[in-house]
Amino acid sequence: MTFKSYFNQYTNAAPLAVFRMLFGLMMCYGMIRFWYHGWIDTLYIQPKFNFTYFGFEWVKPLGNYTYLLFIICALSAIFVAIGLKYRLAIITFFLSFTYIELMDKTTYLNHYYFISLMAFLMIFLPANAQLSIDNLIRKRSYQNIPKWTIDAVKLLLGIVYFYAGLAKLNSDWLLQAMPLKIWLPSKYDLPLIGDTLMHQTWFQYAMSWSGMLYDLAIPFLLLYKPTRRFAFLLVVIFHVFTRVLFPIGMFPFVMIASTLIFFEAGFHKKIIRLIKDVFQNLKPSTLIATQSNYKYTFKKPLVAFIGLFFVFQLAFPFRYLLYPGELFWTEEGYRFSWRVMLMEKMGISTFKIVDAKTGNFFYVDNKDFLTPFQEKQMGSQPDFILEYAHYLGDHFTAQGHKNVQVFVESYVTLNGRLSAPYIDKTVDLYQEKESFKPKHWILPFNDDIKGL
Amino acid sequence: MFTLRKVFLALSVVMFFNACSSSSSDDNGTDGKDAYDRGELLLNLADNIIVPAFLDLNTKLKTLKTDKDNFIATPNQTNLETLRGSWLAAYKVWQSVEMFNIGKAESMLYGFQMNVYPTSVQEVETNIANGTYDLTHPNNNDAVGFPAVDYLLYGVAADEASIVAKYTDAKYQTYLSDVIDQMQNLTEIVLNDWTTSYRDAFVKETGNTGTSSVNKIVNDYNFYYESRLRAAKIAIPIGHFSNTPLPEKIEAFYNQEVSKILIQDALNAVQDFFNGKAYKGSSKGESFYSYLVYLERDDIATLINSRFNDARTRIDVVDANFYSQINTDNSKMTMIYDALQLAVVSLKSDMMAVFQVSLDEGYQDNDGD
Numbered sequence: 001m002t003f004k005s006y007f008n009q010y011t012n013a014a015p016l017a018v019f020r021m022l023f024g025l026m027m028c029y030g031m032i033r034f035w036y037h038g039w040i041d042t043l044y045i046q047p048k049f050n051f052t053y054f055g056f057e058w059v060k061p062l063g064n065y066t067y068l069l070f071i072i073c074a075l076s077a078i079f080v081a082i083g084l085k086y087r088l089a090i091i092t093f094f095l096s097f098t099y100i101e102l103m104d105k106t107t108y109l110n111h112y113y114f115i116s117l118m119a120f121l122m123i124f125l126p127a128n129a130q131l132s133i134d135n136l137i138r139k140r141s142y143q144n145i146p147k148w149t150i151d152a153v154k155l156l157l158g159i160v161y162f163y164a165g166l167a168k169l170n171s172d173w174l175l176q177a178m179p180l181k182i183w184l185p186s187k188y189d190l191p192l193i194g195d196t197l198m199h200q201t202w203f204q205y206a207m208s209w210s211g212m213l214y215d216l217a218i219p220f221l222l223l224y225k226p227t228r229r230f231a232f233l234l235v236v237i238f239h240v241f242t243r244v245l246f247p248i249g250m251f252p253f254v255m256i257a258s259t260l261i262f263f264e265a266g267f268h269k270k271i272i273r274l275i276k277d278v279f280q281n282l283k284p285s286t287l288i289a290t291q292s293n294y295k296y297t298f299k300k301p302l303v304a305f306i307g308l309f310f311v312f313q314l315a316f317p318f319r320y321l322l323y324p325g326e327l328f329w330t331e332e333g334y335r336f337s338w339r340v341m342l343m344e345k346m347g348i349s350t351f352k353i354v355d356a357k358t359g360n361f362f363y364v365d366n367k368d369f370l371t372p373f374q375e376k377q378m379g380s381q382p383d384f385i386l387e388y389a390h391y392l393g394d395h396f397t398a399q400g401h402k403n404v405q406v407f408v409e410s411y412v413t414l415n416g417r418l419s420a421p422y423i424d425k426t427v428d429l430y431q432e433k434e435s436f437k438p439k440h441w442i443l444p445f446n447d448d449i450k451g452l
Numbered sequence: 453m454f455t456l457r458k459v460f461l462a463l464s465v466v467m468f469f470n471a472c473s474s475s476s477s478d479d480n481g482t483d484g485k486d487a488y489d490r491g492e493l494l495l496n497l498a499d500n501i502i503v504p505a506f507l508d509l510n511t512k513l514k515t516l517k518t519d520k521d522n523f524i525a526t527p528n529q530t531n532l533e534t535l536r537g538s539w540l541a542a543y544k545v546w547q548s549v550e551m552f553n554i555g556k557a558e559s560m561l562y563g564f565q566m567n568v569y570p571t572s573v574q575e576v577e578t579n580i581a582n583g584t585y586d587l588t589h590p591n592n593n594d595a596v597g598f599p600a601v602d603y604l605l606y607g608v609a610a611d612e613a614s615i616v617a618k619y620t621d622a623k624y625q626t627y628l629s630d631v632i633d634q635m636q637n638l639t640e641i642v643l644n645d646w647t648t649s650y651r652d653a654f655v656k657e658t659g660n661t662g663t664s665s666v667n668k669i670v671n672d673y674n675f676y677y678e679s680r681l682r683a684a685k686i687a688i689p690i691g692h693f694s695n696t697p698l699p700e701k702i703e704a705f706y707n708q709e710v711s712k713i714l715i716q717d718a719l720n721a722v723q724d725f726f727n728g729k730a731y732k733g734s735s736k737g738e739s740f741y742s743y744l745v746y747l748e749r750d751d752i753a754t755l756i757n758s759r760f761n762d763a764r765t766r767i768d769v770v771d772a773n774f775y776s777q778i779n780t781d782n783s784k785m786t787m788i789y790d791a792l793q794l795a796v797v798s799l800k801s802d803m804m805a806v807f808q809v810s811l812d813e814g815y816q817d818n819d820g821d
Contacts (some may be wrong), residue, residue, distance in 0.1 A: 099646035185747065186808030188487055190657035346805040348797050363692050365683075379801075411797040418751060419801045 007303055010144035010293050013129035014272055018084070019153060020127035021275075022257045024081025027093065027115065030250045031074035040066055043107055047371050049391050050104040051384055054434050059102040066103075072096045080122075081133020087123070094119035105384075106377045110340050111251040114160055118258075121156060121309070123304060125149045125381075126294045126329055131272050135288055142294040152306060153261055156313070158219035161340035163317050165215030170342075170451030172328070173212065177204040178415040180211075181342035188247055211341075214238055222262040235259050246341070323438050328414055329445035331381055332438060343347035347380030347412035347422060351389060353396050356403035380412045382423070382439050389429035406430040420446060481747035489738070490658040490666050490748045496728050496737030497669065498651050504731035505548040505721075506643040512542035513636040520632045529612060536605050540710060547714055548721035548731065551676035554668050555654065556645035560729050562638055564593045569684070571599035572702050573607070580627045587634045596631050599704070604628050607706030612763045660809070670740070674799050677722055682792045685715045690778055690785040699778040711774035716767055723760040740803065749806050754796045763791035 035039060044050070052059065062069060073096035079089030098116045101107070126149060128134045129142035170177040184207065185199040197203045214234065221231035239252035260268075284339045296302055320333030327334060328343055354361040369391070378384040384448040391404040397404045406429050410422040420443075423429075427441040486500060518540040523531040553563050565588065575595035579585040587596050594600075607617045618624045646654075657665035683693075684703070691697035702711045724731075728739025742751035766788045771777040778785055786794070 182806060183808060185488075186660055188490070189664075199487055215612070344805055346801045348801050350793070360695055362694050363687070365693055411801060413801050413805050415804070416749075418755065421799050 005146055005300075007146065007397055009147040011147040011150060012096040012269070013126070013142055013294065014131075014265045014268035015143040015261050015263065016125060016145060016150050016153070017126050017129060017131040018087075018268045018271050019258065020083065020122070021081050021131060022260070023077070023122070024077045024093075026250065026254055026257060027077035027097070028074050031070050031077065033250070034203070040070055042371070047104070047374060049369055049374075049388075051106050051374065051378070051387055052103055053105050054436075056102045061103050064358070066385045069096055069100060073100060073167055080127075083128040083134050084137075086132060086134050087127035090122050090127070094123060104374075106374045107337075108335060109159075109249075109251070110336075110338055111248075111254060113335065114156075114382060115254070115334055117313070118153070118156060121152060121306070122300075124306060126154065126296075129294050131275065132259070137215065139288050141288050141290050143290055143292045145294045146296070148303070148306075150261065152310075154219075154223070155310060157255075157258055157261075158223075159310075160338050161215050163216050164340050165212055165217075165318075166452050167337070167342055168208070168212035168215060170449055172415050172449050173208050173342065174451070176415070177201070177208045179342070180204045180207050182344045182416055183246070190244065195276060211238075220261060224394055228262060232259060232262070236431075240414060294377060325438070325442065326445040326447075326449055328363045328449055329382075329412075330439065330442050343415060345380045345412060345414050346376075347410060348418075348419075348450075349379050349385055349408050349410040349423070351392055352407040352425075353392065353401065354403050355401065355408060356428075358403075369395075379410070380422070382442050383408065383434065384438070385423060386429055386432060386434055389432075393430035414445075453695050456468075476722065482669070488743060489699075490743075491655060493728075493738040493743060494655040494658065494669075496739065497725070498646075500730040500735070500737055501725055501728075502552050502759050503643075503646050505545065506639065506646060508731070509542065509545045509549050510636070510639050511608050512538065512545050513632075513639055516542050517535060517632055517636050520629060524619060524625045527616050529616055533618055535702040535705075539598070539601055539605060540707075541708070542714075543704065543714060543733065544717045545599060547718040550680060550718075551673055551725065552669075552720065553676065554665075555670050556642045556648040558639070559788060560641070561590075561593075562642055564590070564814060565638055566635060567703075568593045569599035569602075569703055570705055571595060571597075571603050576600055576603060576627070580623050583623055583626070585630075587630060597635060600631050601628070601635075601706050602629070602706045605706070606708075612669060670804070670807055670809045673722075673725065673740075673798060674804065677799060678796050681715070681722060682720050682789070682796060684712070685718065686792060688788050689774065690782055690789060692786075692789060697782055698777050699775045702774045702778070705775065708773050708775050710772070711769065712770065712772045715765070719760065719764055719767065723757065726760070744803065744806065747806055749802075752798065752802045752806060756775060756795060756803065759791065759795040759798055763795060766791045 010254065044066050045063065047252070048059060073093060076089045076092035076096060079085060080093055082385045094116065097112075097119060101116060126145045129145050132141075135141040168174070181201075183206045184197075184204050185197045188194045190198070216236075218231060218235065221227040221234070236256055239256050242248060243252040317337035320327045320337070323330060325332070328345075346417040349366075350367070351364040352361050353364060366378070370378060370388070378388055385408055389408060393404050393406045405428070407425055408423050408429060409425050411419040412422040413419040422443060424441045424443055432439075432441060515533070519531070519535040519538045523535045550563060550567060557563065572594040575592065579592070579595055579626065585592060585595075604624070604627070605615070608618050619628070621669070621683070652667045657663070687693060687703045689697065689699055702708075703714050704710045726739060727741045728737045730737070741753045743758070744750070744756075768786075770784045770788065771780075
């Protein structure tokens with residue numbers, strides 16, 4: 001099979017349609033869940049200050065309009081689910097969801113990044129070819145869609161798993177069973193397994209190693225037909241188990257539902273038939289013409305663009321190689337790289353405001369400016385520390401303080417190592433600028449973590 | 453490819469059974485160890501430390517009440533001295549109790565009605581002049597408790613004779629009496645709650661949730677150490693959070709001579725609690741210390757004790773009068789602060805990382821980075 005003939009292959013549209021519907025439903029549920037828990041208020045409206053992403057400093061919560069943003073996001077997710085004005089809906093969803101995620105990096109989670117990427121990819125996929133209201137409006141549905149469109153979704157899922165597996169190939173995870181050695185014993189109150197297994201050393205190692213093997217192997221087990229059912233069973237067990245152990249929100253369900261796309265079209269056709277049976281009474285009188293193949297208008301540039309997208313996805317997680325120092329310690333190139341559940345990191349950072357002329361100084365009570373959750377995240381992440389230092393510098397300058405310098409005394413513990421000094425306390429952070437360059441004011445890590 | 457597939461399958465089967473062989477291993481496998489008994493921990497904390505401390509405080513406050521009644525009946529220098537003595541005795545015990553802001557103490561904001569300082573002279577004098585007040589009202593938090601009594605016994609007038617003379621005024625008598633009675637009342641309520649019902653509820657809540665006893669007591673402990681001991685007793689008066697020192701914000705400002713004794717008692721209480729040492733006597737039971745040792749983190753447990761000890765050494769060398777120490781040589785106070793702060797790092801960062809106690813209820817989603 002040549003490169004060209006691959007992109008001319010067609011496959012049944014059902015798996016992508018079912019994926020679209022499940023994706024939309026889960027995203028809508030995710031938004032409602034967020035609202036229900038009161039997190040819009042506690043995470044976006046209450047904080048006096050939000051930690052932004054470099055280059056996206058203009059993305060800020062919108063006061064009470066933030067609720068409107070969530071409504072728009074949830075509604076667009078429903079539109080995606082039912083396939084109504086799909087293209088517009090998925091673009092709206094992508095923009096609103098990504099905006100929400102960019103408002104404060106305190107809440108950064110890999111799976112939110114995954115959802116943003118998936119939504120972005122879906123903008124370019126004919127996910128409304130079947131099982132959509134658009135079919136009714138346009139009186140047209142499609143039997144088949146280009147095979148690469150479904151494969152693109154599989155590839156993105158595969159990258160998430162495989163890279164998460166690669167990230168586990170390090171000495172802390174494999175040789176010290178860290179951080180599971182810390183996390184598992186704290187789950188002592190689980191029924192049955194809580195006080196029998198969680199504190200056992202062998203169990204902690206078994207979990208570390210099987211987690212690594214699972215992540216690396218699962219994309220291939222899902223792709224290969226003879227192992228597919230078994231692989232899906234593993235997916236369910238793995239994610240349900242992690243859901244029981246850790247507070248990881250929606251992620252397990254998103255992954256379980258998403259991996260269904262690896263199944264053959266026949267399976268998805270059954271689902272579609274089931275759904276159509278349920279809504280039988282609502283069947284419109286209009287006839288829908290089923291065309292055989294969905295055809296892209298700008299196929300070549302689009303394929304090239306999606307190709308570039310994936311080249312970027314494959315390369316971007318390795319950007320940490322361009323930085324000196326230990327990745328887990330400096331976190332330069334840590335985010336957006338599918339490094340999930342790899343570190344137990346805690347830090348305490350206290351800020352000192354100095355008048356450069358007189359030498360007078362005082363310390364800041366972080367509680368005056370940050371929520372407990374923000375303070376926790378800020379404590380051990382250099383880019384947070386820098387941004388907060390600037391915020392404090394600006395704040396006290398505006399208050400009338402002169403010649404403001406901002407220093408930090410910071411201690412961080414990583415994967416069970418005793419707390420060590422983290423930031424050079426002689427560096428005036430108010431004069432340091434955020435950039436992609438290595439941060440020279442992070443003190444060196446006095447240990448060695450081997451591996452990727 | 454064929455062998456690769458078999459390898460994958462075999463590995464998958466192995467990890468499947470690893471992940472799922474749940475209840476089959478209660479035979480304490482080869483390297484098996486027993487689970488840590490958090491019920492034992494809570495039991496020791498409640499029965500040997502918390503309840504005895506509240507009991508003692510209540511006794512001391514009853515003495516304070518009696519001595520106050522005597523003083524009001526016969527306001528003279530001797531009775532004033534006796535009253536001051538029992539105030540200090542109770543204040544010292546209070547240092548062993550303040551960290552237990554849990555149960556009834558938490559729900560009725562006990563701490564806020566016992567030890568908010570600096571006390572507001574204006575509020576106190578207004579209340580006295582008006583003769584009507586609701587001592588439980590949050591606005592009166594800085595007009596009640598030990599700091600208010602400190603003012604009433606030491607600062608209400610310029611010299612000893614005039615202080616005694618103040619208490620020939622019925623309005624001053626009533627206010628002093630009401631404030632002290634209220635302190636004893638509140639303490640008895642908290643104590644009774646512990647002895648009648650809360651103790652049993654407390655020792656049963658062994659889970660790892662935002663509301664379980666282990667989590668709450670760990671969070672309370674850290675909060676107390678950081679905010680009340682480190683910040684209120686040292687950091688704020690030495691000017692850590694302000695441009696200039698604020699020596700008038702020390703604990704027991706009107707007495708002035710006992711701030712050091714109080715923080716020494718507080719630090720001892722914090723360390724004894726950490727080590728599970730009984731309030732009365734020297735027996736030791738399950739504690740944060742032994743829990744850390746169980747989790748194979750003797751290094752953290754030892755480090756925390758040595759940091760407490762360092763802080764104590766630094767406190768020992770300063771003047772008993774913090775007000776004058778801050779005004780003459782604040783650098784020695786800063787050294788106390790630095791030593792206390794290092795223990796905050798060990799407690800909040802190292803110990804919390806190992807205990808994995810959830811910070812608070814609230815935002816829960818997390819994928820570990």
